[in-house]
Amino acid sequence: MTSNLTNPMNLNDSLDVLRRETVAAISEASDSETLAAIEAGAVGRESPIAAARRSLGKMAPEERRDAGRLINDVAKELEALVEERREELRADERAAKITAEAIDVTVDYTRLPQGRLHIIQQVMDEVCDIFVGLGYHIAEGPEAELAWYNFDALNTPPDHPGRLESDTMYLDYGKPEDEMLLRAHTSPIQARYMETHEPPVYIVAPGRAYRNDTIDASHLPVFHQIEGLAVDESIEFSDLKGTLAEFARQFFGSTTQVRMRPHFFPFTEPSAELDVSCFNCDGGESSCRVCKGVGWLEMLGCGMVDPNVFTAVGYDPEEVTGFAFGMGVERLAMVRHGIDSIRHFVDNDVRFLNQFPG
Numbered sequence: 506m507t508s509n510l511t512n513p514m515n516l517n518d519s520l521d522v523l524r525r526e527t528v529a530a531i532s533e534a535s536d537s538e539t540l541a542a543i544e545a546g547a548v549g550r551e552s553p554i555a556a557a558r559r560s561l562g563k564m565a566p567e568e569r570r571d572a573g574r575l576i577n578d579v580a581k582e583l584e585a586l587v588e589e590r591r592e593e594l595r596a597d598e599r600a601a602k603i604t605a606e607a608i609d610v611t612v613d614y615t616r617l618p619q620g621r622l623h624i625i626q627q628v629m630d631e632v633c634d635i636f637v638g639l640g641y642h643i644a645e646g647p648e649a650e651l652a653w654y655n656f657d658a659l660n661t662p663p664d665h666p667g668r669l670e671s672d673t674m675y676l677d678y679g680k681p682e683d684e685m686l687l688r689a690h691t692s693p694i695q696a697r698y699m700e701t702h703e704p705p706v707y708i709v710a711p712g713r714a715y716r717n718d719t720i721d722a723s724h725l726p727v728f729h730q731i732e733g734l735a736v737d738e739s740i741e742f743s744d745l746k747g748t749l750a751e752f753a754r755q756f757f758g759s760t761t762q763v764r765m766r767p768h769f770f771p772f773t774e775p776s777a778e779l780d781v782s783c784f785n786c787d788g789g790e791s792s793c794r795v796c797k798g799v800g801w802l803e804m805l806g807c808g809m810v811d812p813n814v815f816t817a818v819g820y821d822p823e824e825v826t827g828f829a830f831g832m833g834v835e836r837l838a839m840v841r842h843g844i845d846s847i848r849h850f851v852d853n854d855v856r857f858l859n860q861f862p863g
């Protein structure tokens with residue numbers, strides 16, 4: 506601002522120039538700092554307006570009044586414009602900040618199609634949950650296993666047909682005397698667990714098992730089992746039956762009945778197979794597509810732990826007794842959901858898998 510306001514002769518003109526220049530500058534100011542500089546330059550302590558006020562004292566009294574009012578009017582007008590512009594700039598700056606920092610919580614651009622657990626995993630979780638509710642712990646073991654745990658520790662003699670390569674898949678790995686294999690059932694987890702834990706034992710052990718089977722509607726070379734084991738001071742056969750009956754009611758429905766048929770397994774004596782009453786027809790319809798009119802569905806193998814198994818893992822069979830059971834997860838799922846071929850579980854057809862949202 507070049508105006509010289511201290512000379513009363515051109516005070517009027519100079520104020521007018523200052524006014525016009527400052528008004529233009531104010532409206533062009535694009536941020537608060539620039540505006541503050543304009544304000545200081547026009548009406549601040551070092552400004553022409555301040556200098557003009559200081560020079561009023563040298564004027565004749567009759568001039569002074571008009572000049573004073575003129576200066577004040579211009580100063581007030583400019584201050585008002587500065588204030589107005591300052592508000593505008595503040596609003597602009599606030600709006601820009603809000604825009605820059607905005608997070609639109611209504612925009613859902615990260616949503617991906619949701620996956621789900623495979624029906625086999627769902628059934629495995631459900632069965633384990635039921636047993637956890639009965640006080641059992643979850644145990645696990647390796648899929649690549651030693652023949653000792655898969656067979657010998659489980660009282661399975663060297664000439665047992667299950668040991669043949671036509672049944673069990675052996676691994677060309679480790680020392681030859683280790684006889685490494687892909688476990689043919691989850692039962693070796695029983696032996697491994699007892700070897701490393703003192704009784705009492707209450708465990709369920711879910712996992713994959715492998716057999717040298719040809720694929721058909723009810724066989725896969727890789728399938729899933731859930732093993733159960735209870736060892737304590739005075740466990741009886743009735744405990745086994747009661748426990749499995751409770752499991753069957755929770756898994757298949759509260760009116761489910763169970764029955765046991767004698768069977769043979771090397772690691773249990775006596776051994777049995779457990780059937781559950783058909784949940785579809787309640788055992789009453791000869792045309793039932795689930796049980797084919799039998800009324801019962803074969804569910805799992807079980808029995809009282811053979812004393813030889815206790816000896817093999819370092820337990821004293823005079824001190825403890827126990828029961829064990831093993832069930833096929835694919836079979837549980839097929840029976841409950843009326844699935845006609847085990848192959849559906851591995852075909853990976855989403856039209857099949859999406860029927861089990863979990």
Ligand code: DAH
Binds near residue numbers: 733805806807828830
């Ligand atoms: N391991 C047996 C199988 O794969 C199932 C089984 C039967 C497990 C009886 C057990 C049991 O623990 O006591 O056919």
